[in-house]
Amino acid sequence: MTSSRRLTALAAGLVISTLLLGGGWLFAGLRERAAQERAAMASLARVAEVVRGAVDESLEELREREDERPFYLYNYYYSPPDVLAISDPVAVSPLAVAPSDPRIVGYFQINPGGLIQTPYSPDAQTPAQLDTRMRQMLSHPDFERLRALAIGPGDDGDAPGPQITSLLTLNVPTAAPDVSPPMDVNAWGNAQAADIGLAQQGDALANTRVQMRGRQMPTFRREDVSWAQATAARARNAARGAARPQRPDVRAAGLGNLVQRETEVRYTPMVFADAHSQILLQRLVTHEGVTAVQGLVLDRSHLEREWIPQVVARHAAAAVAPAVVSDPHGCLAHFPASAHLEGLHLCFSEGALRAADVGTSLGWQLAALIFLLALSLLAASAILASARRSDALSRQKSVFVSAVSHELRTPLTTLRMHAEMLDEGLVTEERRPKVHRELVRESVRLARLVDNVLSLSNLEEGHRRLELADGDLRAHVRDVVESQRARVEERGFTLIGPADDAPLLARFDHQAVDQIVVNLIENAVKYADSETKKIEVTVDPPAVIRVLDRGPGVPESERERVFERFHRVQRQEHSHAPGTGIGLSLVRELAEAHGGRASVNPRKGGGLEVRVDLGG
Numbered sequence: 001m002t003s004s005r006r007l008t009a010l011a012a013g014l015v016i017s018t019l020l021l022g023g024g025w026l027f028a029g030l031r032e033r034a035a036q037e038r039a040a041m042a043s044l045a046r047v048a049e050v051v052r053g054a055v056d057e058s059l060e061e062l063r064e065r066e067d068e069r070p071f072y073l074y075n076y077y078y079s080p081p082d083v084l085a086i087s088d089p090v091a092v093s094p095l096a097v098a099p100s101d102p103r104i105v106g107y108f109q110i111n112p113g114g115l116i117q118t119p120y121s122p123d124a125q126t127p128a129q130l131d132t133r134m135r136q137m138l139s140h141p142d143f144e145r146l147r148a149l150a151i152g153p154g155d156d157g158d159a160p161g162p163q164i165t166s167l168l169t170l171n172v173p174t175a176a177p178d179v180s181p182p183m184d185v186n187a188w189g190n191a192q193a194a195d196i197g198l199a200q201q202g203d204a205l206a207n208t209r210v211q212m213r214g215r216q217m218p219t220f221r222r223e224d225v226s227w228a229q230a231t232a233a234r235a236r237n238a239a240r241g242a243a244r245p246q247r248p249d250v251r252a253a254g255l256g257n258l259v260q261r262e263t264e265v266r267y268t269p270m271v272f273a274d275a276h277s278q279i280l281l282q283r284l285v286t287h288e289g290v291t292a293v294q295g296l297v298l299d300r301s302h303l304e305r306e307w308i309p310q311v312v313a314r315h316a317a318a319a320v321a322p323a324v325v326s327d328p329h330g331c332l333a334h335f336p337a338s339a340h341l342e343g344l345h346l347c348f349s350e351g352a353l354r355a356a357d358v359g360t361s362l363g364w365q366l367a368a369l370i371f372l373l374a375l376s377l378l379a380a381s382a383i384l385a386s387a388r389r390s391d392a393l394s395r396q397k398s399v400f401v402s403a404v405s406h407e408l409r410t411p412l413t414t415l416r417m418h419a420e421m422l423d424e425g426l427v428t429e430e431r432r433p434k435v436h437r438e439l440v441r442e443s444v445r446l447a448r449l450v451d452n453v454l455s456l457s458n459l460e461e462g463h464r465r466l467e468l469a470d471g472d473l474r475a476h477v478r479d480v481v482e483s484q485r486a487r488v489e490e491r492g493f494t495l496i497g498p499a500d501d502a503p504l505l506a507r508f509d510h511q512a513v514d515q516i517v518v519n520l521i522e523n524a525v526k527y528a529d530s531e532t533k534k535i536e537v538t539v540d541p542p543a544v545i546r547v548l549d550r551g552p553g554v555p556e557s558e559r560e561r562v563f564e565r566f567h568r569v570q571r572q573e574h575s576h577a578p579g580t581g582i583g584l585s586l587v588r589e590l591a592e593a594h595g596g597r598a599s600v601n602p603r604k605g606g607g608l609e610v611r612v613d614l615g616g
Contacts, residue, residue, distance in 0.1 A: 005378055011380035018376035022369040040353050041333055047316050048335035048346045054311050055338045059272070063281060063340075066296060067270040067515070069095075071285040074109040074294050076119050079196070095119040096313035098130060103298055105306055106134045110293040112146035114149050136299065142276035147286060151232075153293045223266045230268045230284045230291070263288065270295070272340040279303070304344055308337055312346070322346035364468055377573040393565075411442035411449075441487060444513040448518065455515060455586055466509040466593050473513070473614075474539040480517040489598070491525055506543040512590045513545075519545040519583040520610050527551050527569075528607070543614040550607040559600050563588040587612060 072078045073093045080091045096106045096119045109117050118134045120127035130341060138147070198206030214265055225233075268288040271279045284293030309323045316322065328334035333346035336356050338344065421427050427435050458464035483496035488495040517537065524535045528551025536548040554569060563566050566586040587600040587610075596616030603609045 007383050011383040015376050015380045018502050044348050047320050050315050051312050052314050057342050063270045074119055076121050093119045105297040105299045106130045106136050106295045110150045111148050112150045123135050140276050149293045221264050225266045227268045274342050320352045322348045411446040414442040468507050470507050472503040473506040474498050477539050480514050484521050493535055496536045498539045516587050523583050524549040545612045547610045553602050553608045554600050
C-alpha cells in the first residue's frame with residue numbers, strides 16, 4: 001500500500017472511530033438525559049401532588065362546612081327553632097350578607113319549576129346586586145339541567161302545582177292579601193314566618209293562624225341520602241306523583257295536631273360540579289315532598305389568580321412553583337390543580353424543570369461531539385491534503401530528478417564531446433575559441449545547476465547562513481547582468497541592465513543576489529521567447545530588484561504556485577523546455593532569508609514582472 005493510501009485509510013479510520021465514539025457517547029447521554037427528565041418529572045409530579053392535596057383538603061373543609069348548613073338558611077327570613085314568643089322577630093339568615101369567604105360568589109336555591117331564589121334581600125345595595133347577579137347566572141340555558149333537578153309533589157318539573165297552597169296556609173279562611181311564598185322545601189316555616197309578620201302588624205286572622213299552628217318550629221330529622229337514591233326517588237315522584245299531604249282540619253282538630261313536631265328532610269352530600277364555566281357546590285334537599293337544589297357558586301377567577309397561587313406559595317419552593325392556568329398549552333408539564341376543579345391546571349415551565357435538577361450535560365455533550373467531529377474532519381482533511389501534497393511532491397520530485405538528470409546530461413555530454421574532439425584533433429584552429437567558450441558556458445551552467453540544488457537543500461535544512469554586507473546593490477546587479485549578457489544575446493535577446501545612476505546602498509548577501517539575478521534572467525530567457533525578445537533588469541529603492549520581459553506571463557491562478565518547489569506552469573509550448581522547477585523557489589527563499597519577499601505581476605502591455613524585495 002502506498003503512503004497516500006495509508007494516509008487516506010488513516011483519515012477514514014479517524015473519522016469513523018470519532019463517529020462511533022461520539023455516537024456511543026451521545027447515546028449514553030440521551031439515556032442519561034431521559035432518566036434525568038423522568039426523575040425531574042417525578043419531582044414536579046410530587047410538587048403538584050402536595051399542592052393539589054392542600055387545595056383539595058381546603059375545598060373538602062369548605063364542602064363539609066356547607067354540607068352541615070341547614071336547608072332553611074337559604075331563605076332571607078327564617079323562623080329559628082328555639083324562638084317561642086310571638087313577639088320575637090323573624091330571624092335573618094346568616095347567608096343574607098355578602099360571603100366573607102372570597103372563594104364564594106353567592107348562595108342559591110332552585111325550587112320546583114326552575115324558580116330561583118337567593119338569601120339576599122332586594123332592599124340592601126350589595127346583596128341586591130348579588131341577588132341579581134346570581135339570578136342572571138343561574139337563568140342561563142347552561143343551567144337548565146341543574147334547574148330540572150328541582151321538583152314538587154305531583155309536579156312535572158315545569159311549574160308549581162296548586163297542591164302547595166295547603167302547605168302554606170292550612171286553608172284557614174282569611175280575607176288577608178295573599179302573602180304565600182313560592183313553593184320550596186320550607187313551606188311550613190315560610191308560612192309561619194309570613195303570618196308572624198302579619199300578626200305583628202295587627203292582622204287578627206294571621207294571629208289566629210299562628211296560634212292554631214303553634215309557634216314552635218317543627219323538629220327536623222335529617223336523613224343523609226346518596227345522589228343515586230335522591231335522583232331515583234325524584235324519578236319515581238315525577239313518574240307517578242307524590243302522595244298529596246293531608247290538610248289538617250282546623251275546626252275539627254286540636255291545637256296539638258296542628259303543630260308539626262317532627263318532619264324528615266333528606267340531604268344529598270354537597271358535590272362539586274361545573275356549569276357554564278362556573279364551579280358549583282350543590283346538593284338536593286327533599287322536604288314535604290318538595291325537592292330543591294341548594295348550593296353556592298365559587299369564584300373561578302379568584303381561585304385561579306389568587307387563592308390557588310397562595311396555596312402554591314405555601315407548599316412549593318419558588319424555583320419549582322407552578323403557575324395556575326386554564327389552558328395548559330405551552331406548559332412543559334402540567335397536572336390537575338384539584339380533583340374537584342375541572343379546567344384548572346398546575347403549569348410547570350422549563351425553568352422549573354431545570355430547577356428540579358435536570359442537568360444540561362446533553363447540550364455540552366452535543367457541543368463537545370460536534371467539536372470533536374469537526375476536529376476529526378479537520379484532521380482527516382489535513383491528512384488527505386497531506387496525502388495529496390505528498391503524492392504531488394513525489395510526482396514533482398520524480399519530474400525534478402528527471403529534469404536534473406536531463407540538465408546534467410546536456411552539459412556533461414557537451415563537455416565530453418568537445419573534450420574528445422579536442423583530444424582527437426578534430427577541432428580546427430578557427431573553431432577552437434568557440435569550442436572553448438562552449439566548454440566554459442556548459443561548465444558554468446553545470447556549476448549553476450549544482451549550486452542551485454545545494455543552496456536549496458541548505459536553506460531547507462537551515463545550514464546556509466547569509467553573509468550580509470553593506471554595498472551598492474545597483475552596481476552589483478549591473479555587474480551580474482553584464483556577466484550574463486553574452487549568453488543572453490547569443491539566444492537572440494536584448495538584455496538591459498540597471499541604469500548607471502547614483503549608488504543604491506543596501507545590506508545584502510552578494511552570492512545570494514547573484515543567484516537571484518541569474519535565475520530570473522535564465523527564467524526569462526527560457527519562457528519569454530516572443531517576438532519582442534527584450535529583458536530588463538532594474539534596481540529601485542530601498543532594495544527592490546525587478547526583471548521584466550514580454551513573454552506570455554503567468555496565469556493569475558499560478559502566480560503563487562510558481563514559487564513552489566518543483567512546480568512548473570503547464571503550457572503546451574513549454575512542455576519540452578529545459579528546467580528543474582527550483583529556480584523561482586530558490587529566489588523566494590533567498591528573498592525571505594533577507595527579510596523580504598518575491599512576487600510575480602502582469603506587466604502592462606503584456607509580459608511578466610518578477611519583483612524581489614530584499615527588505616531594505
